[in-house]
Amino acid sequence: MNDVELCYQILGPADAPPCLLVMGLGAQMIVWPDGLLSELLERGFQVIRFDNRDVGLSSKTDGPPPDVLALIAAHEAGETIEAPYTLSDMADDALGLLAHLGFDEAHVVGASLGGMVAQHLALEHPERVASLTSIMSAPGPDDLVDAEPEALGALLSPAPEARAAAIEHNVNLTRLISGPLYDEAVARDRAREQFDRAYTPAAGAFQLAAMGASGDRTDRLGQLSCPTLVVHGRVDPLIKIEAGLATAAAAPEADLLVLGRMGHDLPRLYWPQVADAIIGIARRSE
DSSP: OOSOOOOEEEESOTTSOEEEEEOOTTOOGGGSOHHHHHHHHHTTOEEEEEOOTTSTTSOOOSSOOOOHHHHHHHHHTTOOOOOSOOHHHHHHHHHHHHHHHTOSOEEEEEETHHHHHHHHHHHHOGGGEEEEEEESOOSSTHHHHTSOHHHHHHHHSOOOSSHHHHHHHHHHHHHHHSGGGOOHHHHHHHHHHHHHHOOOTTHHHHHHHHHHHHOOOTTGGGGOOSOEEEEEETTOSSSOHHHHHHHHHHSTTOEEEEETTOOSSOOGGGHHHHHHHHHHHHHHTO
């Protein structure tokens, strides 16, 4: 729908119900753990994951990225944030991918900022979303501002250009946001893989601007018409549990899954439980 090219991967049998995965801020599609993908495939989904615009191998926005500190200041001052695109535009990107693949509808799963994009997709194109799963996400930008200062500072700090320094930056961010199930070996492998595949340090600033320009969805979430699942870690320092509770409270008859040792990450321990919850909410749509 937009003049954007997306890099995507599709897995599983062609006759299985599609499950579209939308990743979060500045993160490539490969951040979705292979083990979680396997769990979803075992439960009978056809899985689609993709790089959001400005990330990985998808289209990039022309021009310099927004000033992140200026975005935060403008948000705190209640000023209107100007951005090259919004979360609705990112939702339209995902919708265009579904159309390209020939799917009339899909079960949509979004993580972090991807959960916000998924919420917009379900609100603005309800006929195309069979079920919605919002993982470690929030109804609006205020919930990110409320993050633990150390976690937020690491997220907003400029990423280095050099490979070794950029990898360490990513590993440190993951350590600060992941909670007690942090696995440094996994974080380091993931950071190396992302850098070597396509290093896009400007992506976070563009997507933060999109989030800030899109406003709060709390009241609008009451209009959701599809079965909705909210998954959140109890010890998430970046988007706190209160944001997940607010999302679940705003969405009509939403299911809520709170995972006691999960921070802002998708740890191995919970892959089967998360996949079970996603197939459960998908079956409600049938």
